[in-house]
Amino acid sequence: xxxxxxxxxxxxxxxxAVLFAAGNALQKQAVxxxxxxxPAAAWLERGRQVFAALFRSPIWMLGLALTIAAxxxxxxxxxxxxxxxxxxxxxxxxLFVLAIGVGALGERLARAEWLGVGMIVxxxxxxxxxxxxxxxxxxxxAVIAAVxxxxxxxxxxxxxxxxxxxxxxxxxxxxxxxxxxxxLGDILMKAATDAARARTGxxxxxxxxxxxxxxxxxxxxxxxxxTAFAFAVQQMAFSRGRVSLVVPLIGVxxxxxxxxxxxxxxQEQISALRAASIAMMLAxxxxxxxxxx
Numbered sequence: 001x002x003x004x005x006x007x008x009x010x011x012x013x014x015x016x017a018v019l020f021a022a023g024n025a026l027q028k029q030a031v032x033x034x035x036x037x038x039p040a041a042a043w044l045e046r047g048r049q050v051f052a053a054l055f056r057s058p059i060w061m062l063g064l065a066l067t068i069a070a071x072x073x074x075x076x077x078x079x080x081x082x083x084x085x086x087x088x089x090x091x092x093x094x095l096f097v098l099a100i101g102v103g104a105l106g107e108r109l110a111r112a113e114w115l116g117v118g119m120i121v122x123x124x125x126x127x128x129x130x131x132x133x134x135x136x137x138x139x140x141x142a143v144i145a146a147v148x149x150x151x152x153x154x155x156x157x158x159x160x161x162x163x164x165x166x167x168x169x170x171x172x173x174x175x176x177x178x179x180x181x182x183x184l185g186d187i188l189m190k191a192a193t194d195a196a197r198a199r200t201g202x203x204x205x206x207x208x209x210x211x212x213x214x215x216x217x218x219x220x221x222x223x224x225x226x227t228a229f230a231f232a233v234q235q236m237a238f239s240r241g242r243v244s245l246v247v248p249l250i251g252v253x254x255x256x257x258x259x260x261x262x263x264x265x266x267q268e269q270i271s272a273l274r275a276a277s278i279a280m281m282l283a284x285x286x287x288x289x290x291x292x293x
Contacts, residue, residue: 026063119284179253248289
């Protein structure tokens with residue numbers, strides 16, 4: 001059987017995953033050196049001072065630059081493929097995070113982590129064989145906005161109440177909340193790229209027509225708001241715990257939101273192969289997260 005190159009959106013997704021992994025690792029290093037574990041209330045009350053401290057860190061700013069570049073690459077990938085393929089596939093970034101830990105920090109992987117790595121690799125290979133986006137239906141903006149506000153309110157309320165109970169300084173609650181907000185932002189960004197593609201007949205971030213059409217999409221504003229919330233809550237999670245646990249938890253929560261809203265709100269078709277691949281990658285991610293020292 002002849003070798004077949006993956007579709008362009010798959011290559012873009014993998015590139016974005018590398019950039020996200022490097023950015024997360026740098027931001028975690030900077031946050032751990034500059035901030036103590038803080039409750040959600042402190043982030044709300046002192047958010048300006050907290051981020052002022054981070055903006056003075058060259059390492060954190062480099063991580064931010066890599067994260068922004070990753071977002072740009074992933075936006076193009078989302079315009080070319082289904083969000084229920086692109087986002088689960090992007091969770092392969094956990095492998096790059098582990099590679100950084102092993103190669104740069106001398107960490108060792110447990111057997112469960114190696115098993116998780118194998119499951120993620122197998123799931124990503126299957127997901128990479130899925131065809132690009134073929135859906136042409138775009139939900140109404142009012143419907144998308146209502147879903148975004150509802151999901152965002154539920155996630156924010158869950159984080160607020162969870163963070164006031166026992167174990168409130170642990171990384172689990174903010175990591176899961178950040179993942180949910182990231183997943184919501186991804187769904188909204190996919191809707192924004194679909195709206196722009198419907199106006200222009202294509203999608204290429206390097207062209208003025210695409211940028212103009214994307215800029216006027218209300219879904220873009222909603223996506224940026226959700227992503228900004230996710231980014232802030234992610235820093236809270238980084239201040240409390242290990243990147244080797246925070247990143248898998250974010251990936252699991254984000255993937256769950258993407259799959260549910262992608263199938264219901266955006267009406268993407270979840271084939272049996274796609275569902276099995278996503279389940280395999282999620283199981284591998286959970287294994288790595290549970291085994292993380």
